[in-house]
Amino acid sequence: MSDMTGEPQGTEAPKPEKKKGKWSRRAFIGAGILTGGALVVGVAIRSGKPSERLQKLMASGDNEMLINSFVKIDKDNIVTAVVPHVEMGQGSQTVLAQMLADEMDANWEDVRILEAPGDSAYVSKDIAREYQMPNLKVPEILEPTLDGTLFQIANMMGLQITGGSFSIRGTGQRGMRTAGAAARQMLVAAAAEQWGVPEEQITVDKGIIAHKASGKSAKFGQFAGAAAEQSLPALPKLKTPDQFTLMGKPLQRHDIPAKVDGSAVFGIDAKIPGEKLSYAAVKAPPVVGASITAMDSDAAKAMPGVQQILNMGDFVAVVANGYWQAQQALNTIKLSYSKTDADSLDADAIFARYAKALDEVGDDGGDVETQTGDANASYAKAAKQISAEYRAPFLAHATMEPQNCTAWVKSDGSCDVYAGSQSPLKARKVAADTLGIDLEQVNYTNTYLGGGFGRRAEVDNIVMAVRIAKATGYPVKLIWSREEDTAQDFYRPSATSRFSAGLDDKGKVVSWNNIHTHLFDPQEAPQVPYYDIPNNLVRKVEVPMHLRFGPWRSVDHSQHAFFIESFLDEVASEAGEDSYQMRRKLLAKSPRHLAVLDKVAKMAGWGRTMPKGTGLGIALVPSFGSIVAEVAEVDLTGKKPRVTKVWCCADPGYAMNIDGFVAQMESGIIYGLTATLYGEISLKKGAVQQSNFHDYKMLRMDEAPQIFVEVINGDPERLGGAGEPGLPPLAPAVTNAIFAASGKRIRELPLSKHRIV
Amino acid sequence: MVQTTVNGKAVTLEVDPATPILWVVREQLDMTGTKFGCGIAQCGACTVHLDGTPVRSCSTPISEADGKAITTVEGLAGDDGVLSALQQAWIDVQVPQCGYCQSGQLMSAAALLRDNPQPSDDDIDAAMRGNVCRCGMYNRIRKAIKIAAGTDQADSSAVEGAEA
Numbered sequence: 001m002s003d004m005t006g007e008p009q010g011t012e013a014p015k016p017e018k019k020k021g022k023w024s025r026r027a028f029i030g031a032g033i034l035t036g037g038a039l040v041v042g043v044a045i046r047s048g049k050p051s052e053r054l055q056k057l058m059a060s061g062d063n064e065m066l067i068n069s070f071v072k073i074d075k076d077n078i079v080t081a082v083v084p085h086v087e088m089g090q091g092s093q094t095v096l097a098q099m100l101a102d103e104m105d106a107n108w109e110d111v112r113i114l115e116a117p118g119d120s121a122y123v124s125k126d127i128a129r130e131y132q133m134p135n136l137k138v139p140e141i142l143e144p145t146l147d148g149t150l151f152q153i154a155n156m157m158g159l160q161i162t163g164g165s166f167s168i169r170g171t172g173q174r175g176m177r178t179a180g181a182a183a184r185q186m187l188v189a190a191a192a193e194q195w196g197v198p199e200e201q202i203t204v205d206k207g208i209i210a211h212k213a214s215g216k217s218a219k220f221g222q223f224a225g226a227a228a229e230q231s232l233p234a235l236p237k238l239k240t241p242d243q244f245t246l247m248g249k250p251l252q253r254h255d256i257p258a259k260v261d262g263s264a265v266f267g268i269d270a271k272i273p274g275e276k277l278s279y280a281a282v283k284a285p286p287v288v289g290a291s292i293t294a295m296d297s298d299a300a301k302a303m304p305g306v307q308q309i310l311n312m313g314d315f316v317a318v319v320a321n322g323y324w325q326a327q328q329a330l331n332t333i334k335l336s337y338s339k340t341d342a343d344s345l346d347a348d349a350i351f352a353r354y355a356k357a358l359d360e361v362g363d364d365g366g367d368v369e370t371q372t373g374d375a376n377a378s379y380a381k382a383a384k385q386i387s388a389e390y391r392a393p394f395l396a397h398a399t400m401e402p403q404n405c406t407a408w409v410k411s412d413g414s415c416d417v418y419a420g421s422q423s424p425l426k427a428r429k430v431a432a433d434t435l436g437i438d439l440e441q442v443n444y445t446n447t448y449l450g451g452g453f454g455r456r457a458e459v460d461n462i463v464m465a466v467r468i469a470k471a472t473g474y475p476v477k478l479i480w481s482r483e484e485d486t487a488q489d490f491y492r493p494s495a496t497s498r499f500s501a502g503l504d505d506k507g508k509v510v511s512w513n514n515i516h517t518h519l520f521d522p523q524e525a526p527q528v529p530y531y532d533i534p535n536n537l538v539r540k541v542e543v544p545m546h547l548r549f550g551p552w553r554s555v556d557h558s559q560h561a562f563f564i565e566s567f568l569d570e571v572a573s574e575a576g577e578d579s580y581q582m583r584r585k586l587l588a589k590s591p592r593h594l595a596v597l598d599k600v601a602k603m604a605g606w607g608r609t610m611p612k613g614t615g616l617g618i619a620l621v622p623s624f625g626s627i628v629a630e631v632a633e634v635d636l637t638g639k640k641p642r643v644t645k646v647w648c649c650a651d652p653g654y655a656m657n658i659d660g661f662v663a664q665m666e667s668g669i670i671y672g673l674t675a676t677l678y679g680e681i682s683l684k685k686g687a688v689q690q691s692n693f694h695d696y697k698m699l700r701m702d703e704a705p706q707i708f709v710e711v712i713n714g715d716p717e718r719l720g721g722a723g724e725p726g727l728p729p730l731a732p733a734v735t736n737a738i739f740a741a742s743g744k745r746i747r748e749l750p751l752s753k754h755r756i757v
Numbered sequence: 758m759v760q761t762t763v764n765g766k767a768v769t770l771e772v773d774p775a776t777p778i779l780w781v782v783r784e785q786l787d788m789t790g791t792k793f794g795c796g797i798a799q800c801g802a803c804t805v806h807l808d809g810t811p812v813r814s815c816s817t818p819i820s821e822a823d824g825k826a827i828t829t830v831e832g833l834a835g836d837d838g839v840l841s842a843l844q845q846a847w848i849d850v851q852v853p854q855c856g857y858c859q860s861g862q863l864m865s866a867a868a869l870l871r872d873n874p875q876p877s878d879d880d881i882d883a884a885m886r887g888n889v890c891r892c893g894m895y896n897r898i899r900k901a902i903k904i905a906a907g908t909d910q911a912d913s914s915a916v917e918g919a920e921a
Contacts, residue, residue, distance in 0.1 A: 089854030089892045252851060259856030260844040262790020262830035266857060269789035279784070304773055323793075324780040325773070400794055400802060400857040400891045450792070450857030451891050482795040659851060663894070667854055670893020693799035693889065702882035704895035 070179035071100055073187075077207055077221035079106045084116040084171060085162040086422060087255050088452035089667070090723045091660040092167035094253045099172045099656055102246035103180030103239060104187075106220065107207030113254050115446065162422045163457050163551060164522075165624035165721020168656050173719050181236035183227070190226035191218060241654065241716045248713075250659030255448065266450045270406040270418035272475050277406065278307055280468050280478040281326035284315040284488050285337045286687035288546055292316060294336040300329040309333070310471050317468050323479050342546035342686035347494075350545060350683065351391060354496040354517045357543045363500075366515050366539035370527050373535030378511035382502025386574045388567055390499070391748040392559040394681035395492035395552055396696060401450020402485040405465035407431070408475035414441040415466060416475075420449035422457040430459045431466045453671070454551035458490050483691040490550025491681055493518055497526070497563040502535075507575040509586065511535040516563065517543045522624075525556035528564060530593050530622060531586040546686065553671055554724040557623040561728030562735070562749060565619035569736040570745060579736060580606050580618050592651055592714045593620060596629045599710060600649035604631035610741070613637035614644075617736025619729040626652040626720030630669070632705070632733035636741050641756045643673060643705045643734055651712040652720040661722045662709045668726025669707055674699040676731040679750050697752075761822040763788070764832030774820035778812070779803045781819045782829055790830040790860045794889070801888030804861035805829050811868040813887075830860035833867060843867055846901040854892035862888045866902050875906050 072080040081097035093113050101111045184204055191209045192199040195216050203210050210217035241248070258264035271277070285292060297309045300318060305325035310317040316333060320326035363376055379385060406418040415435055421427040428444035435442075449456050465478040480488070497516035504510045512533045516526055519540045526538050552558060568586075572579040580601050587594040597620050601607075604616060613636045620629040633645040648665050655661035678697035682689050690696040735746040738756060746754060759770045763786060772781055782788050782805070791814060794802030798813035805814045806828040807821065834840050840848070843866055853859045862885070869876055869884035876884065881899055890898065903909035 089856065091854070252848070255856070256848055256851060256853050259853040259859050260847045260863065261834055261840065262788070262860050264856050265789070266792075268793065269783075271787075322776065322780055322784050324776055327796075398891060400792070400800070400855065400889065402793065449855060451855045453891075479793070482797070663851065663854065663897070666896060667893045670895065671891070674893075692797055693795050694797070698800070698889045698891065699893070699895075700887075700889060701885040701895045701898065704893070707896055 070176055071104070071183050073183065073220050073224045073227075075221045075224055077107070077110050077219045078112055079104065079110055079207070079220065080112045080114050081176065082114050082116050083176075085167040086115065086420070086424065086446055086449060086452075088162065088420070088422065088449035088456065090162075090167070090452075090664060091253045091255075091657065092162070092172070092723075093255065094251060095168055095657045095660055096172045096176045097254070098246045098249070098251055099168070100176040100180035102244055103177045103236075104184045104220075105204040105206065105245070106180075108246060108251065110207055110220075162452070163454060165626070165724045169625055169653075169719035169721055172656065177238055178236060181238050182233050185233045185236050186227040186230040187220060187223050189230040190223040191216075193230075194223070194226060241713070247656050248654065248658060251657055253660065259448075265447050266401050267406070267418060267420035267447045268401055268404045268450070268477075268479060270445070270447060270477065272406065272408055272416060272418070275408065275475045277475050277477045278319050278321060278472065279323040279326050280317045280319045280465075280476050281323060281330045282315050282317045282464060282468075282478065282480060282484060283330055283333070283335070284484070285335075286487060287337065287340050287342055287685070288488075288548055289340045289342065290337040292335055293338050296334040297332075299332040303329040303332070305329075308472060310468060312467060312471075315464065317464075317471075317478070319468065319472055319476055323477070327481060340546070340686065345546065345686045346684050347393070347682040350494060351496060353545075354494075354543050357517065357541045358496060358498055358515055361515060361539070361541050363513065363515075364537070364539075366541040368537070368539050369519070369523070370529070370536055370538040373511075375511045375513040375535040375537035378535035379500055379502040379513060382510060383505040384503040384507075384574060385500065386503070386571050387498070387500040388570055388745075388747060390497045390563040390566060392495050392562060393679065393749060394494045394547060394549075394683075395558075395675055395679045396486050396489040396681050396690070397451070397453045397455035397492075397552060398486065398693075398696060398698065399449075399451030399453060399455050402482055403455075403461040403480040404478055405461045406475065406477040407462075407465040407469035409435065409466065409469045409473065411473070413437055414443065415469065416443045416445075417462065417466065418445045418447065419462060419465075420447040420456060421459065421462070422449065422452045422454075423459065426457075427459050427462045430462050434463050434466050435470060453553040454555070455489065458550050460488075460490075482693070486681075486690050486692060486696050487688040489681075489688075490548045492552030492555075492558060493520060493545065493547075493549040495559045495563075497560070499563070499567045501567070501571050503571070503575050507577060509533050509571060509575075509582075511537075513537045514564075515539045515541065516560070517541055518545075519556060520549065521551070521555050522557070525560040525623070526564070530590040531568075531583075532589050533586065547681075547683070547688075553668070554623060554727040557621060557724070557728040558672070558675070558731075561619065561621040561623070562731040565621065565729065565732030566735050566745075566747070569617070569619075569732065569739060573739070578607075583618070583620060587620075592712075593622065593627050595712060595714065596620065596627045596649050596651050599712060600629040600631050600647050603649060603708060603710060604633070604645075604647040606631065613741055615737045615739070615741030617733045617738070617740055619732035619736060621725070621728040623725045623728050624721035624723075625718070626650055626722065626725035627714075628665070628725045628729050630726075630729040630733040632730065632737045634734060634737040634741055636738070636757045638757065641677075641738065641751060642703070643677075643737075645706045645708070646673075646730070646733070648707065648709045648726060648729075649712065650709070650725065651714040652722060652725070653718045654713045654716040655711045655722075656719070658711060661711060664722035665709045665726035666707050668724065669730050670699055670704060672727040672730030673705070673734065676734050676749060677703075677751050680753070759819050759823045761819070761824070762826045764828055765826075770819060772819055774823075775818050778805060778807075778814035778817050778819050778822055778827060782814065782827070788829055788831050792857055792860055794858065794861075798887075799889075800858070800861075801865060802858045802861040804864040804888065806864060806868060809868065809871070811865050828864075830863055833863060841867070843870065843901070843905040846904040849904065850897045850901040852894050852897040852901050854894055858888060858890045858892075862890065862898055866898070866905075870902065870906055875908050876902065 794800035
């Protein structure tokens with residue numbers, strides 16, 4: 001299929017018309033030629049013997065398959081990068097294509113981007129690998145046995161996810177670059193064969209293959225077919241940073257033009273060709289886990305446009321000929337709910353529960369996460385003892401686009417589903433499971449996401465929409481109100497964390513003891529191995545909560561960064577030491593971290609005399625493979641606390657698109673600042689109290705600080721993420737700045753709970 | 758029955774006059790550039806112009822558009838499809854991330870620049886604070902407005918930021 005706007009051919013293992021390339025023992029590149037003469041190159045796997053630990057997860061034995069189709073080159077020289085990640089504003093689709101095109105030496109103007117479908121061919125094997133074995137470097141990543149195992153695991157998990165700041169460092173570094181380099185090598189080999197010249201004498205630049213001595217040159221398209229005849233390179237050579245032509249450059253994002261003229265299609269904009277849509281508004285019980293025991297919908301039935309009122313037990317849906325009509329009718333419906341164990345819970349009761357659990361485990365109980373030396377013994381004889389308790393609240397994601405999904409269950413039992421999901425394959429699978437049909441009977445279309453932040457890794461919207469569509473039999477677009485979106489989220493969990501630290505008589509930190517509630521992910525979030533503290537004990541205790549919780553931008557780092565970096569600031573203060581200088585000493589054995597810290601301090605002019613009522617605060621947090629330090633400047637001289645400037649230095653290994661990376665730092669800072677200032681989901685009688693932007697506030701233009709970002713490319717072979725790491729240092733940088741400006745120590749977020757000015 | 762014009766085209770609508778402009782534009786006229794964010798005029802994602810004035814279309818009934826002109830994001834570019842200077846600045850600065858709020862941001866900014874071609878920072882704050890961007894691209898929005906206004910200064914460096 002030479003039409004690059006068509007479906008990618010990688011949805012199943014592509015069936016090459018002819019393929020001479022022989023699988024070597026370590027072969028992992030697959031290639032074929034598609035109808036119309038387009039070359040397709042992907043990453044193949046050969047699963048070998050999995051380790052014993054992983055064997056039980058394997059679904060089958062040895063096999064070979066083409067699992068990914070990352071690139072197509074057609075006869076018109078168009079290079080299509082098939083990217084297995086969704087676009088929610090993080091820009092990774094462009095960067096993934098950029099990485100592939102650079103390795104190919106393709107002409108960027110001729111590169112197109114196609115989002116891979118929600119299909120098992122595009123499971124995030126590379127993410128599974130990055131997650132399992134983050135320290136492997138190229139070319140060890142090409143080792144096939146592990147690939148096979150991880151593919152199986154990823155497949156079983158339905159893992160085709162965009163999240164964890166993994167797209168570039170996982171799929172990009174391990175998949176797109178390899179496929180691009182392989183495609184280039186095969187094109188060169190094809191040209192060499194036809195021209196009768198050595199491969200080494202051939203150059204490739206911007207999609208032109210050339211042999212200088214003979215004056216021969218050709219565009220990619222001319223050899224697209226012949227390239228597929230070439231042997232598959234087992235280990236294509238990847239570029240080093242000095243050879244990059246596109247990687248690192250601030251190339252413009254492919255999705256932006258459609259986002260300035262209104263043409264970008266989000267889930268809420270989905271249309272089903274030739275079909276008239278009906279619209280559903282929904283309401284679920286305010287207390288999670290309750291069910292509907294009675295419904296009075298007499299008034300709603302009589303309202304204009306109303307087609308059906310569905311009591312689904314766990315929610316009510318009004319289906320009408322317009323969303324507004326549906327929501328107006330829904331607003332008149334009176335519901336009664338069953339009782340639950342959580343009916344009496346309020347926010348304070350949850351924190352009391354945490355306190356009780358923490359009290360019970362004391363100084364050395366709970367599940368040990370890290371233990372070096374003897375923190376308790378060291379603390380007991382410390383010259384100075386410091387302890388504190390910190391709290392962070394539940395948070396909603398508040399994506400700008402409320403939850404929605406469009407579904408049509410047809411008379412033949414198949415289903416069309418449209419949504420913007422961070423997990424397209426999971427969305428498709430859950431639609432099939434909900435309806436009791438095969439995966440192949442679900443025709444799933446993923447759109448742009450109007451914000452993800454982890455919320456759209458959940459698929460509750462999909463389940464709801466297909467249940468409604470099953471009940472109606474006609475196409476329905478489900479849209480949640482903002483109130484429903486706020487009250488029925490998968491929340492960032494609240495948490496309490498207790499610390500004690502000991503200083504010796506020279507002011508050196510000799511012990512660190514932390515016990516905190518709950519741990520979700522990533523496991524390293526509460527740990528501080530980069531700080532040189534000889535006695536270290538980090539523990540957790542599980543406490544049940546009835547609210548649904550889910551990943552929220554930077555996940556557990558969002559709480560633990562605030563806890564750790566604020567407490568460290570207290571320790572510095574108690575030691576009578578400058579908090580930047582104390583961190584410098586603690587980072588003596590972590591040179592990359594230290595470089596980031598030093599850079600941000602220099603950017604911010606750390607140490608300068610600040611006007612009365614203003615202050616600087618500093619924090620450093622490595623997360624998702626990137627090291628980020630931030631300095632916040634606060635001004636407490638006005639009517640409310642104001643963060644005026646934020647300086648940020650990040651080391652992501654190598655920023656593959658520098659402007660895109662900077663944009664993610666800016667975004668993480670504002671998202672983090674919103675939570676720091678205002679973010680709190682609270683409970684009353686088990687129900688979420690917040691409903692819309694008037695009581696779940698967002699940072700606005702007039703409150704946005706100036707942001708200055710610098711990037712250090714500290715290790716091009718080990719990439720870090722971008723979407724999340726900018727967020728964690730922000731809260732402690734701000735609260736530490738408040739301490740510097742006022743002497744007030746903030747141990748509980750958000751700031752709106754405190755009288756600061 | 759409501760008679761209005763949308764992006765210069767006259768339309769006659771058989772709808773409940775209480776229906777917000779947002780839903781009429783999206784569902785009756787099939788123009789989905791205007792977005793639903795909150796439904797209570799708190800986020801600005803639904804901003805359109807009514808006779809040139811920015812309004813929150815989620816909370817403005819279509820009856821108020823009777824005899825008036827509605828402009829949506831789809832009407833910002835010229836008839837020839839050439840983007841407005843503001844839209845081009847949005848691309849040059851790479852403003853959007855998820856992009857969902859950007860139609861509303863652009864409509865608020867377009868109205869600001871028409872009434873106040875060289876707005877100060879305070880003017881920008883006042884005109885734009887009704888528009889939430891959850892991806893936090895406020896600094897880029899400010900920069901793009903200034904570029905379109907011709908008032909953008911060269912990037913201030915980080916060190917200047919510290920010394921300011």
